[in-house]
Amino acid sequence: MPADLFETMRSTRSMRRLKPDPVPDAVLAQVLEAGTCAPSGGNMQGWRFLVVRDQAVKDAVAHWYRRGWHEIVGPRYRSAPPPPGSTPERQARLLEAAEHLADHIHEAPVWIIPCSSAPATRTSGASIYPAVQNMLLACRALGLGATLTTLYLLFEQEAEAALGLPEGVHSYAILPIGWPVGKFGPVRRAPLAEVVYQDRWGSAWQAPD
Numbered sequence: 001m002p003a004d005l006f007e008t009m010r011s012t013r014s015m016r017r018l019k020p021d022p023v024p025d026a027v028l029a030q031v032l033e034a035g036t037c038a039p040s041g042g043n044m045q046g047w048r049f050l051v052v053r054d055q056a057v058k059d060a061v062a063h064w065y066r067r068g069w070h071e072i073v074g075p076r077y078r079s080a081p082p083p084p085g086s087t088p089e090r091q092a093r094l095l096e097a098a099e100h101l102a103d104h105i106h107e108a109p110v111w112i113i114p115c116s117s118a119p120a121t122r123t124s125g126a127s128i129y130p131a132v133q134n135m136l137l138a139c140r141a142l143g144l145g146a147t148l149t150t151l152y153l154l155f156e157q158e159a160e161a162a163l164g165l166p167e168g169v170h171s172y173a174i175l176p177i178g179w180p181v182g183k184f185g186p187v188r189r190a191p192l193a194e195v196v197y198q199d200r201w202g203s204a205w206q207a208p209d
Contacts, residue, residue: 015145018178034138069102084190108176145180
């Protein structure tokens with residue numbers, strides 16, 4: 001288990017190839033508890049976490065996920081240049097892994113669906129996504145593979161109906177979780193000089209020597 005928080009963050013890759021082996025309840029409870037340690041607006045703790053193991057539910061939602069990938073997102077990514085810090089070769093591998101997830105997301109042994117009944121506004125995710133990141137880091141610390149995906153929300157009404165969410169409750173992501181097929185490794189991101197400004201937009205950040 002990584003002892004250093006910064007090393008954990010640097011190696012928390014999106015793991016999209018997962019084994020079908022079950023995740024023990026005690027291990028999953030650690031992940032969920034990590035989510036509840038996150039901050040929320042006013043400490044209201046409005047998050048709710050739907051744990052999905054039911055195969056029929058996963059199959060129904062996966063139908064909409066696959067449509068979102070094959071009809072909309074996949075073609076868009078393939079026509080775009082590689083993101084910062086990547087190369088065409090790395091981007092091709094990422095897209096292959098993303099397509100694998102689209103075609104096999106229903107095979108992940110467990111999903112966590114973070115939900116909230118707060119009105120969907122620009123700030124509502126601020127009380128949800130910190131919990132999601134905590135859970136992703138907890139998965140990494142426990143050796144579990146996971147990724148955050150919102151692609152299914154391209155068919156939000158249909159997917160949330162398949163999840164059985166009541167009126168007024170909205171989901172914010174799917175976290176497919178399982179034991180990874182591949183290995184954890186360093187994430188690749190753009191250098192700070194390309195993404196950080198100082199005092200005014202566009203003004204170069206003064207990096208330390």
